[in-house]
Amino acid sequence: MIIVQYLYYPGCTLKTSAVNLEATAFQIMEALGHEMVEMEEWNCCGVVSSLTDDDLMHHLAPLRNLVHAEDQGFERIITLCDMCANTLKQTNIRVNESEEDLEKLNSFMDRENDYKKTVRVQHFLEFIRDDVGWKVLKKKLKKPLKGMKIMPYYGCTLLRPREVAIDDAEEPRVLADLIKTLGGECIDNPFKIECCGSHHTIDDKELTSRRAYKISKYALDKGADAIMLSCPLCRFNLDVRGKEAEDMFTGYQQIPVFYYTQLVAIALGLDIEPSDLAGHAVAPEQLLKDKEIVSAEEIVVV
Amino acid sequence: MSEATEKECSSSNSTPSPSEVIKIDGDLIDEMEDLCDEDLFGCYQCGTCAAGCPFIEEMDLTPDEVIRKVIMNEKDVLDSRTIWICASCYTCAERCPRDIDITKIMEVLRQLILRKNIDETDINDLSEEEKRSIPQMAFVCLFRKNIG
Numbered sequence: 063m064i065i066v067q068y069l070y071y072p073g074c075t076l077k078t079s080a081v082n083l084e085a086t087a088f089q090i091m092e093a094l095g096h097e098m099v100e101m102e103e104w105n106c107c108g109v110v111s112s113l114t115d116d117d118l119m120h121h122l123a124p125l126r127n128l129v130h131a132e133d134q135g136f137e138r139i140i141t142l143c144d145m146c147a148n149t150l151k152q153t154n155i156r157v158n159e160s161e162e163d164l165e166k167l168n169s170f171m172d173r174e175n176d177y178k179k180t181v182r183v184q185h186f187l188e189f190i191r192d193d194v195g196w197k198v199l200k201k202k203l204k205k206p207l208k209g210m211k212i213m214p215y216y217g218c219t220l221l222r223p224r225e226v227a228i229d230d231a232e233e234p235r236v237l238a239d240l241i242k243t244l245g246g247e248c249i250d251n252p253f254k255i256e257c258c259g260s261h262h263t264i265d266d267k268e269l270t271s272r273r274a275y276k277i278s279k280y281a282l283d284k285g286a287d288a289i290m291l292s293c294p295l296c297r298f299n300l301d302v303r304g305k306e307a308e309d310m311f312t313g314y315q316q317i318p319v320f321y322y323t324q325l326v327a328i329a330l331g332l333d334i335e336p337s338d339l340a341g342h343a344v345a346p347e348q349l350l351k352d353k354e355i356v357s358a359e360e361i362v363v364v
Numbered sequence: 365m366s367e368a369t370e371k372e373c374s375s376s377n378s379t380p381s382p383s384e385v386i387k388i389d390g391d392l393i394d395e396m397e398d399l400c401d402e403d404l405f406g407c408y409q410c411g412t413c414a415a416g417c418p419f420i421e422e423m424d425l426t427p428d429e430v431i432r433k434v435i436m437n438e439k440d441v442l443d444s445r446t447i448w449i450c451a452s453c454y455t456c457a458e459r460c461p462r463d464i465d466i467t468k469i470m471e472v473l474r475q476l477i478l479r480k481n482i483d484e485t486d487i488n489d490l491s492e493e494e495k496r497s498i499p500q501m502a503f504v505c506l507f508r509k510n511i512g
Contacts, residue, residue, distance in 0.1 A: 261506040295505070298502070
């Protein structure tokens, strides 16, 4: 069996509050017969792409990562974070469209080789959809998410701006297709493409709680058991700020928020460590037990 | 005069507002030119941006009112809460029937302020617990949006 190796770009949050997203993604890759190696000397992507025409400086950090991928012999970077994928893709487009900008940026990097424009950036969800495929994934399932009603949530940076979108900006379906592939029931909703509150989780956390409430309340009213998403910041805002919204809105109860990788790993029947489900404000273990997707012995509540 | 141009933006009470500190002698739209090449005069005030904005309830001006004020050279648009509430989710830019990148306009207005060393957020106000628990990407995002 030939094991294909892919280059993984983590980004800051995958090494801290989203370690469970990273760990479960690596487990999935192994189960699918692939190998993912972490990029050497990666640096922060900058999180937000430059929005002003004169601001080339903020393309430097993403470009440096693209150069490292090239230097390490890869033509593709796989990312788990939505904002990293977005930022790296936007820089890649800018330098592919403007030789002048690329020259300027190359001249700012002393230690690195010039970027030769040979790398493409791919979000892990795109990899699962386009390279693995729903049929292959479905065949490998050992514990389908039978009876689980799940609301997909996309947020912003997977879908906008359209140049870097992984799906249709208004009517995306990748997460819905994934939920169905995993054997769950998809609860569609009009809030799936609305912003979670983003960085306002720092400067106005009550605003973010109001956003989380609005999004999650719809899921709750429609009978969803959980929300499934991919972005570490969306997870924090819907889960943590959503939990805090319980004190702001009488009778409101936040439902569990999963990374799609957690649910894929569970449905594949992989060994789930307590740490893979840790760090959630609304602990998801009980739901998995109630739905008889995992037995009480399989996941130790910590 | 439209309602939008009559509307005054909220500004902080004690300290001078950004529009008072940043002395722009000429037209605001000319100041914005180097930072973006969006055709603001193409806006016909349809309100699609306002209708789709997930933060509209939190804003003092709707996005189309922001554009209108820029066109009318009403510099107190720089004192608006709206430009800081905008999280750059790109919904307005995606839906604008005139293909105006409103997300970019908001950033340009923020940049006019931030490049004068006027920060919107003081990170020192945060508790140690918040600094530990909030994802790093939120901090980098905030630094990029609110701190010059």
